Amino acid sequence: MDKAIIAGLTLNQNQYELNQSLEELANLALTLQIEVVDRITQNRFKPTPNLYFGRGKIEEIKMSITHYEADILIVDDTLSPAQIRNLEASLEIQIIDRSFLILQIFSLRAQSKEAILEVKLAQNQYMLPRLVGLGKSLSRQGGGTYNAKGPGETKLEMDRRKLLDEISKINKELKIINKQRTQARIQRKKNEIPVVSLVGYTNAGKSAILNNLSLLLSNSNQLAFEENILFATLDTKSRLLQKENNPPFILIDTVGFISKLPPELI
Numbered sequence: 001m002d003k004a005i006i007a008g009l010t011l012n013q014n015q016y017e018l019n020q021s022l023e024e025l026a027n028l029a030l031t032l033q034i035e036v037v038d039r040i041t042q043n044r045f046k047p048t049p050n051l052y053f054g055r056g057k058i059e060e061i062k063m064s065i066t067h068y069e070a071d072i073l074i075v076d077d078t079l080s081p082a083q084i085r086n087l088e089a090s091l092e093i094q095i096i097d098r099s100f101l102i103l104q105i106f107s108l109r110a111q112s113k114e115a116i117l118e119v120k121l122a123q124n125q126y127m128l129p130r131l132v133g134l135g136k137s138l139s140r141q142g143g144g145t146y147n148a149k150g151p152g153e154t155k156l157e158m159d160r161r162k163l164l165d166e167i168s169k170i171n172k173e174l175k176i177i178n179k180q181r182t183q184a185r186i187q188r189k190k191n192e193i194p195v196v197s198l199v200g201y202t203n204a205g206k207s208a209i210l211n212n213l214s215l216l217l218s219n220s221n222q223l224a225f226e227e228n229i230l231f232a233t234l235d236t237k238s239r240l241l242q243k244e245n246n247p248p249f250i251l252i253d254t255v256g257f258i259s260k261l262p263p264e265l266i
Contacts, residue, residue, distance in 0.1 A: 001033050004096075005064050007040040007057075008076030009047055018076075021259060025076050028101050028258075032108075037068040051090060052083045058090060065093060072096055078262065081130045099126060099262035106265065112235040114177050121170045122264035124163050131159050193240075194249040202256025210237060210253040217241035 006025050010018050018041055026036040042057045051058055072094045079097040087095045103123050110116045198206040218241050242248035
């Protein structure tokens with residue numbers, strides 16, 4: 001299991017809110033089998049453009065890395081490409097921000113075609129502005145083997161063009177799925193079947209409620225996956241339920257809430 005230090009700035013939060021956010025971040029890390037060995041905070045109104053943290057705090061992080069033999073620094077915010085590059089150069093370990101961590105969890109949990117496409121789209125949108133500086137290989141000259149661009153096209157340009165092509169393709173597929181969802185929604189309205197959604201924090205027990213009500217109010221033995229982990233459910237599940245002679249209704253299990261959700265996933 002990799003060992004990580006998690007770190008964050010107070011920004012517009014008080015210390016209690018920051019500690020709560022770091023606790024959530026630690027649970028996210030554990031979901032990916034990453035052990036959090038230390039937590040570091042700094043009181044700042046805004047991050048520094050180059051390293052996110054102040055120079056003094058960077059030295060404290062360095063000492064913690066050496067003491068705990070940490071492999072990863074996880075920052076409780078979304079970092080710019082320059083901040084990731086500069087932190088990696090200064091600390092000489094892997095740098096992960098909160099958005100990347102959540103996207104990794106989503107990519108592991110997605111099961112349905114729609115969920116897989118949505119997560120892949122979010123990952124591509126996250127990566128697009130971060131291609132610069134993510135490795136020397138991205139700036140080396142390519143061999144002109146991708147599409148019709150000549151041998152002068154850089155690896156960075158090829159990677160960017162490939163991502164844009166994938167984003168366009170995924171958007172087209174999702175448009176078809178969304179059209180099908182809209183038609184199903186219109187049909188439900190015509191049938192006048194009420195829809196009830198289960199909403200709440202991730203790992204709060206929404207899938208367990210759906211399963212228990214399904215066993216009580218339907219003949220279906222198809223149960224939603226439930227486990228004591230964050231984001232066990234990424235695919236929206238729905239069940240048609242009815243109690244005796246009462247009108248039927250559709251119960252929907254939704255993806256759970258979490259703070260600082262990457263904008264690409266909203």
